[in-house]
Amino acid sequence: MIALWAVLIASVSFGVYKNFTAIDMHTVHETETIQLRLHDTSGIENFVKNFAKSYYTWNNSKEAIEARTQAISGYLTKELQDLNVDTIRTDIPTSSTVTDVLVWSIEQSGTDTFSATYEVDQQIKEGEQTTSVKATYTVKVHVDADGNMVIVQNPTLAPAIEKSDYEPKTPEADNSVDADTINDATAFLETFFKLYPTATEKELAYYVSGNVLEPIDRDCLYSELVNPIFTKDGDNVKVKVAVKFIDNQTKATQVSQYELVLHKDSNWKIVG
CATH class of the missing domain: 3.10.450.540 (Nuclear Transport Factor 2; Chain: A,)
Structure with missing residues (x-):
């Protein structure tokens, strides 16, 4: 009888151990997966840059607007495509050329979602006048299990990245060296x-x-x-x-x- 109880206790203990081990291994796996996703952000950076070049380039001809709409549809969810209808129209007096896109940061904001902050430099032409415009935005990018990406939050105005006022302390000779x-x-x-x-x-x-x-x-x-x-x-x-x-x-x-x-x-x- 004692031997039977010993076998039963051992079986239960082993089952509990296996369960906790499985949980630990699963947790480690999930942690490693999230860390790998967070570290491998070059694809997201390129995706956002290419999107921005299409999104912020326009002129007011019907053909150009249709081409822009088609281009940005390759990056946006259907909901965001609908949201962006008529953001650029034939009656606006400007055209825009993107001269640079800088991605300042990419941060994980969910298991499969990343928040990207970027700056766009544009040349805005109105009539004969051309003006340089610079602005900072954030978007959220969903990355699926196959590495495919889609923007799930529309470009949203963000604070500009400013120069820090930090100045390192200047070392001074302390006369310790003759x-x-x-x-x-x-x-x-x-x-x-x-x-x-x-x-x-x-x-x-x-x-x-x-x-x-x-x-x-x-x-x-x-x-x-x-x-x-x-x-x-x-x-x-x-x-x-x-x-x-x-x-x-x-x-x-x-x-x-x-x-x-x-x-x-x-x-x-x-x-x-």
């Missing part, structure tokens, strides 16, 4: 950056540890270091510096910024 070390390290950096644009991996190994800086293979001429700031970091020296190069192809000055960690044994080396 003048001789600064002069020595500066000379090393000047030598290095003269070679860096065309240096091979083998040549870089003399100046750089590991893969801290990769070869760039650019036809550039070193010009100068701009305001290098050195600080002590244990046995190392940190430097924040801008480096001016002359691009031999474009003839323009290119300014690259670096934050490097230098170490000196017998010679200086970039170690971080």
Whole structure:
């Protein structure tokens, strides 16, 4: 009798374990699926860009309006197609050309729905006058199990993406590095950056540890270091510096910024 109860308890326990395991596996699978969908948004971006080019391009001829209506029907649900009837008519005095579409963000707003925020640059022509117009919108895109897409929310006005007023704190020299070390390290950096644009991996190994800086293979001429700031970091020296190069192809000055960690044994080396 005791043996029978033991078998029964073991069976129930195993069933509960299997059930919870199945739930956990299902949850993990669902989580992974949602994450994969969220990360793979390039298709949605292209879909929205192509839609916007058709939606915001028009002129007031009957043929052009019919062509636009046909084009946007390839992106919109039937409900939204009906909603957009007569948004562009033959009696409006303008025509529009899209010059650029920027997709600023794509966020998941449901299991199969994504919200895309984008900016459209248009050239609006009215009579002989042409005006540049820029506006930001959001749409919602449904993606089915086969990866097919359809817009389920009409372009809706959204706040423009503005420049942030953030300014990073400017590092200051703290006198932790003596003048001789600064002069020595500066000379090393000047030598290095003269070679860096065309240096091979083998040549870089003399100046750089590991893969801290990769070869760039650019036809550039070193010009100068701009305001290098050195600080002590244990046995190392940190430097924040801008480096001016002359691009031999474009003839323009290119300014690259670096934050490097230098170490000196017998010679200086970039170690971080």
